[in-house]
Amino acid sequence: MNESMALTESTYYILLSLYTPQHGYGIMQKTEQMSEGRVRLAAGTLYGALNALCDKGWIIQLPVADGSRKKEYKLTEKGLKVLSTELERLRQLVANGDSVLNKEEA
């Protein structure tokens, strides 16, 4: 897998939200808050994504508190690296967009 391939928006926000450990619903709330309501992770989408991200080793599930149905997740080192790489990619994207589109205003 080419490690410089772009992340989807959902993946990006899930990883970003898990910079601090969260429950599934916490991820939904943080994402909505950070994106000012633009990105709303639906339960069906989030649930599938969390399992897939665990499989990839980008996040891990934390041990569950006695009897709690809610699982908590957090970013792994690999996940943090992926996130940082993605941020760099996005920075370049924005810089290029700005220079091309906002050239006239300069």
Add this chain to the structure above:
Amino acid sequence: MERKTLRKWFWAWNFDKEEEWLEEMARNGWTLDGVGFCTYHFIRTEPGEYSVRLQYLPIAEESGEYSSLMEESGAQRVGRMVQWVYYRKKTVDGSFELFSDLDSRIMHLDKISRLMLIIAILNLVIGVINSFHTPGSLGWVNLVLASLLTYGLGRIHGKKEALEKERRFRE
């Protein structure tokens, strides 16, 4: 509380039409309250008070974690009809979608196709064996079912293709 029960058959590949029908009922003040095999129980509510959605979710995949995630996002589980689960959510609590990106919607269609494919192949095999080994058997019924499911698979494939086309540009 006013109630009514309707019996209706929807093919698996027309689950979106089923959802549209349930949404229309809800818009008219009849909200889904329970399900049975091909049976829908409704209660009288304010028109448009609820939004109803359904999802293909095999029993093995419905975990306590998923249920609590749905609950926390404000969705109420209405019931299960074999491999399909139904939810409703009050419209005042915000828009209701089970999938928020193309990839998860494509995966959902994939899961439905997989089941249909297995049943189609089973019917094909049983139908062929019966037709050629047991004269006067009802093997043709299995073959008809296999053909019908193949048609259904074609329909689902069409829906998937439409999403995948869009996926080239957006998520």
